[in-house]
Amino acid sequence: MKQPLVSTLFDFIASRIPLHKLDVRHMITEKEVPVHRMSWGYYVGGLALFFFIIQVFTGMMLLFYYEPTVSEAHESVEYITHFVTMGALIRNLHAWSASFMIFCVIAHMLSALAMKAFAKPREITWIAGVLLLLITFGFGFTGYLLPWNQIAVNATKVGLASIDQMGQYLPAALSHLAEDVRVTIQGAPAIGQATLSRFFALHVVILPLMIFGVIGLHVLSVQLHGMSPGIEDKPRRKDKFFPIFILKDFKEWGIAFLVLFILSLCLPFDSLFPYPLLEPYNALGSTPDGIKPEWYFYFVYYPMELLPFWVIIVVMTFATLGLFAAPWIFKGTSHKTMRWIASAIAAYMIVMTLFGENIYHAIKG
Amino acid sequence: MLNTFLLLLTFLIAGSSFAYPEFQRFSQNNSGRPINCAMCHANGDGPEGASRGQIGSLTPDELNKLNAARSAFAPGVPIQSPILNAFGNNIITVIGKTKFLELRAHPEQLAEVYGYQSDLDSDGIADAQEYLEGTHTLNNVHGNPMKLFLHNLKTFRLHVILIVLATIAGFYGFSHLLNGFAASSNTKSSVERYP
Amino acid sequence: MLELFAFVGLPYAAILICVAGTVWRFRNDQYGISSLSSQFLEGKKLLWGSAPWHIGILIIFLGHFIAFLMPGVWQRLMAVPLLLALAEMTGIAATVMCLLGLIVLFYRRLTSARLQKSTHIGDFIVTALLLAQVGLGLMVAGGYRWGASWSTGTLTPYIWSLITFSPEISVIRDMPIVIQAHVVGAWLILLVLPFTRLIHMVSVPLQYLFRSPQKVVWNNPRRNNQAVAARVTQESRRHFLKAAFGLSAAGLLLSVGVLDKLGRFFQMPGLHHDEEANLLETRLRRLQLTAEEKELELERLRSDYIYVAKLAELNGTVGKYFIDYSMRPGLAFRAEDGWPMLLSAKCTHLGCTVGNQVDASGRILCPCHVSYFDIKTGMPNEGAPAKAPLDRIAWVVRDEQGNEVATESPRGSRTGRLDPTLAEGYSLFIVRSLSAEA
Structure with a gap:
């Protein structure tokens, strides 16, 4: 007998968001975390959360001095770096922690993929996770513009111009659509104050609101469903989530903070760029050498340099859709195959991030 | 003008x-x-x-x-x-x-x-x-990032030592907290272990 | 006279009585040398009172003794501002711990009838003395800051003068009354020490803190289970105590090493007025640049002709940047035939600004993704990321009188003629009516 659609929908929601489990005892004292060779994957998400917390605090501190206007943005960032007591430390914390956070989010996604953690009933957790990944990239992209120096503005310009490129694949009557989209994002035909205002609003208000909501959903559904088993075999043992797992998490956060703090104290993020790129953006001069996006966009940036643009669009569209649909695409896939798939993606990301530039030069000569 | x-x-x-x-x-x-x-x-x-x-x-x-x-x-x-x-x-x-x-x-x-x-x-x-x-x-x-790192490490050595000490102390604390919880949750099983 | 008694007579009397009394206690009442534990009468409040008090007072003792015994070393350490702050903060934190512990203990004595049975008048005297002494210590720390530093030059010599039997009270005589009271309090406590439960200090039961629980074996299974359970509870408590130690130490170190920095982030950086002036100047320049850009924009909205350059200034090797009607950079060259060539400098690949240096084969480079554009045609090189040519920009040349002598449309069709002999007076303009948008 076929069920009516509405009741199927209710069943789906009821099993995905089991609100009857929503009591503290169930979520905290009874929740258990399996221990096995993949259990490192359980910690990476917590680590990403830790770096996000650092981002929230350092970000709020930077807001005390940052001024989001084209004439003041660069000077205010310089002021933070060179004149505010420990301003350089706070700014470095924000920059390093951003990189670490993105690394952890990607590693978390790959480990979840490898553990088949999206399997029923955890589809909503997974989809919230993919959204978090996209929002995190959004943070990276919008935050990169805010210092308003040469590399920031020019890299953003290049990133946004790739939207224009899509126009060439649209039918002639719609070909201006891509440019319209870019101009709407920029807020003006050329990148300028309107763009800065928009990116600032996105970076400090809209994306944070979104990420808080989605993190809430993500963490709540993790707590409701418990950790995914991760492997086919029985785990070696199970740890109580509270207090054992939480405390182990805290220990890891301690190490993470130690590394982050020493790095931020001693290694200025700016020293990784050639200095002409750190000068204030000059709308009327030529673009300096060495404009590149941040390392976490290399995996799409270098292929974009090498391959025809339509290939990138097709692959990226399918990859994104595939990520969202993973729970249904890989429904019957074995854990072992999932580990292979995740390793392949990880290998690709590592190779492109570390050697993308060499590959680019090797091919382009 | x-x-x-x-x-x-x-x-x-x-x-x-x-x-x-x-x-x-x-x-x-x-x-x-x-x-x-x-x-x-x-x-x-x-x-x-x-x-x-x-x-x-x-x-x-x-x-x-x-x-x-x-x-x-x-x-x-x-x-x-x-x-x-x-x-x-x-x-x-x-x-x-x-x-x-x-x-x-x-x-x-x-x-x-x-x-x-x-x-x-x-x-x-x-x-x-x-x-x-x-x-x-x-x-x-x-x-040069490496040289800058080493120089700053020397400049801020006091802070580095403090944060390393803090991390060690925190680790010591968390480890004992873990042991404490493990011990207290073992109360029952220990009673059974020494009949 | 009173001073002489308080700072010389009292100390010697106290030391004498303390030594004699302790010897007497050991001879006559050896088993009484204890703290008269009341743990079996009441345990919970005891833990919350006794532990903070003892941890706190041991830390404070350590600080005082190092300052008195090794003033040289201590002084050198305290010369480091961070260590001084650390010492003061540790001291104050420990004092607050002591005070809270004492208050809990005092409250416990006051509210439990069971305890009052084994409470003597001496206990109240001791508690009152200790409370007063700790309170005075806190007042000294709060009112006369950096005691860790100044005490080595004042109180340490006084103590040493007593020990070397050459009492010298000149330093202490002029000190604030609170500090004097704190010193007198110390002698009073020393005085009553042998006759109260404070005597347990001399047996220093430090191992209480970390000893493993005693193992008691019972024959009765029920009692045995209870004993094992108690032992395990004790064991976990030992771990929790160590955990509390570790975490509070971590918190303290963090607050000194990290949080102090974060706090200072919000203070106004004290800049020299020269630095302030330089900063302001840089900011002003940036504002001016922005204003200039806005003026350019306004001009492009208002005027039908925009001046680019004198024709004579242009050449074919280094392009001259200008801003076109849509506020994008353009490049002006002059070809060998003497006619101007105006190209958009916005790369047709991803919109970077193309460089203005012309290479040997007559091309300009977009540095972002390495596309070479021929300046004559605007075409990119074979295999370049950019596929479309750079847009041509229409222009008008006027002579000195302002008459149009030549124009070029966006498609490249030219009208008029240029007279090389008059070239010095020619000026190049871009025209709204001929620009791509129009």
């Missing part, structure tokens, strides 16, 4: 002509890092033009200083050329204009002749070294 302004602007965007590009070219090739005129000049686009730190914008007083700097042929004359930055001025002061002009044929010798004592931004890397490595001599958060 508008015309003078436009004239100013056309100077401003003319840019990228430089006075002694041999040194910039050498530094760039030697380090593999792109650099620009801001290594020695007040303006990143070099001395020619009409914006700040360029010849077209100088006041009579600044022109006097520029002329004084241009005639500092012997070493040891303190100069304050408005088109140079502190590093540029210091090069002329330390080695003198005559020697500097000679070095145009051998830009790689500038570091040796200038010497490794001066560190204008006190980031722990000598100006001459930063010249060879294509990093900024006047920005203390810019330098």
